[in-house]
Amino acid sequence: MIDFFRANQLYIVLAIVLLIWAGIVAYLIALDRKVRKLEQSLRKD
Amino acid sequence: MKIVRAAAITLVTLVLVAGIAIPMTASPKGWLEFPTIRGLEQNARNIFFHVPIAWTTLVAFLVSMFYAVRYLQTKRAEYDIRSVASASLGFMFCFLATVTGALWARFNWGSFWNWDPRETSIFILLLIYGAYFTLRSALESEETRARLSAVYAVVAGLTAPFFLFLMPRLMGGLHPGSKDDAGGNGPVLDFKMSPNMLTLFFIGLIAFNLLFVWMLDIRVRVGMLEDYRTRHKD
Numbered sequence: 001m002i003d004f005f006r007a008n009q010l011y012i013v014l015a016i017v018l019l020i021w022a023g024i025v026a027y028l029i030a031l032d033r034k035v036r037k038l039e040q041s042l043r044k045d
Numbered sequence: 046m047k048i049v050r051a052a053a054i055t056l057v058t059l060v061l062v063a064g065i066a067i068p069m070t071a072s073p074k075g076w077l078e079f080p081t082i083r084g085l086e087q088n089a090r091n092i093f094f095h096v097p098i099a100w101t102t103l104v105a106f107l108v109s110m111f112y113a114v115r116y117l118q119t120k121r122a123e124y125d126i127r128s129v130a131s132a133s134l135g136f137m138f139c140f141l142a143t144v145t146g147a148l149w150a151r152f153n154w155g156s157f158w159n160w161d162p163r164e165t166s167i168f169i170l171l172l173i174y175g176a177y178f179t180l181r182s183a184l185e186s187e188e189t190r191a192r193l194s195a196v197y198a199v200v201a202g203l204t205a206p207f208f209l210f211l212m213p214r215l216m217g218g219l220h221p222g223s224k225d226d227a228g229g230n231g232p233v234l235d236f237k238m239s240p241n242m243l244t245l246f247f248i249g250l251i252a253f254n255l256l257f258v259w260m261l262d263i264r265v266r267v268g269m270l271e272d273y274r275t276r277h278k279d
Contacts, residue, residue, distance in 0.1 A: 005152060009087035012152050013065060016091050016145045020098060023141040027134070027260070034267050038274055 046262050053259045056252030063245055064093035076241045084153075091149050092238070093245055097253040099142040099167070103209050104254055105135030106174070108261070110202025113195040125191035126268035127261075128198055129181065134260055136174045138253075143167050154219050162216040162223065166208035173201050 005012050069079045082089040112128035147157045177197055184190035217223050238246060
């Protein structure tokens with residue numbers, strides 16, 4: 001695995017970009033949950 | 046905000062595509078070729094993503110501090126919402142800068158974590174802001190929570206430039222720009238960015254900051270609605 005990344009460095013760049021993307025997605029999912037909770041509490045009324 | 050959103054999406058896409066797709070050659074001809082940086086090779090491309098993320102961290106923490114000061118001046122709940130929203134985004138960017146840096150370090154410095162001054166300082170910053178969210182969740186009274194966390198955010202925001210800019214430059218380390226790294230000729234690599242790399246790097250800085258502004262806007266709007274909901278529950 002390590003040797004593969006060493007030989008194909010562009011994949012390290014890809015992994016780093018994917019990590020950033022994963023972080024942003026995780027934040028968006030958390031935000032999505034907040035909005036859903038708000039919607040549910042509004043629907044109860 | 047529509048312009049910010051369009052610019053953020055366009056510029057981040059541009060940086061992602063150009064940062065990965067522009068080929069690297071030993072003797073670049075023209076703007077569509079990057080020079081090979083000895084010791085980094087393809088890994089040099091991480092500069093376009095890892096560094097802007099770290100910069101955005103600082104911007105987010107300073108924005109959080111600004112709104113904390115505004116809260117203390119006016120006692121308006123809106124500023125507390127803005128301050129915590131910015132701090133949460135700053136924490137996310139801080140965490141991403143740490144994780145991407147650790148992965149990069151594995152392949153250029155030999156291990157995921159080396160306790161280089163910049164790694165140490167960003168870790169402390171994560172702890173400081175981790176404590177900020179713990180403090181917030183521990184306080185029940187809204188007014189006390191907003192007031193105490195605003196004071197904390199001001200103190201924490203003051204430490205951020207010190208940890209991200211000053212300390213890593215005052216001490217010797219592995220990152221470019223450390224004390225023993227005069228003129229960018231660091232202990233591990235001969236690091237100089239060509240004009241086209243520098244341009245893309247600055248576009249990256251602007252792009253990720255615009256992305257932050259857009260995400261902050263969404264997070265603040267959700268915060269405002271939550272606040273409205275808790276005030277008008279009955």
